[in-house]
Amino acid sequence: MQIVTSWMEEGIEIGLDRGRKEGRGEGKLELLLAQLSRRFGELESDIEARISKLNLTQLDALGLEILDFESVADLITGLAKIEENSEDEDSDRSNGINCHNRANFLSLVMP
Numbered sequence: 041m042q043i044v045t046s047w048m049e050e051g052i053e054i055g056l057d058r059g060r061k062e063g064r065g066e067g068k069l070e071l072l073l074a075q076l077s078r079r080f081g082e083l084e085s086d087i088e089a090r091i092s093k094l095n096l097t098q099l100d101a102l103g104l105e106i107l108d109f110e111s112v113a114d115l116i117t118g119l120a121k122i123e124e125n126s127e128d129e130d131s132d133r134s135n136g137i138n139c140h141n142r143a144n145f146l147s148l149v150m151p
Contacts, residue, residue, distance in 0.1 A: 061096065064096065065095070065096050065099065068096065068099045068100070068103065069091070069092060069094075069099060071103075072091065072099060072102060072103055072106070073088060073091065075106060076091075076106060076115065079106070079109070080111070080112050080115065083112070087112075087115070087116065087119070090119055090123070091119065094122070094123075095126070097126065098122050098123070098126050101122050101125075102118065102119065102122055105118045105122070106118075
């Protein structure tokens, strides 16, 4: 029988929370890329890469902004504004959480 201490339980909970947050980010990213591809056709790989680097707050902002985009040029301009605005703010990325930063779960709960 394994003894689980409160600090281990807390570590497990932190890991689960991070996993859920990353999963939400990945889902948002997939939906956003699908919507943009449907609207503008296949996106250039550099645009997709920039979008893939966005944190959850930035993905939410872009998700709202795409309703106003009429061209890929609008997308590029909107994306630049979102990237620029978040440089000044405390973001999810500063905490090491980003939709493509897969933390090793065991490293969270084991010393």
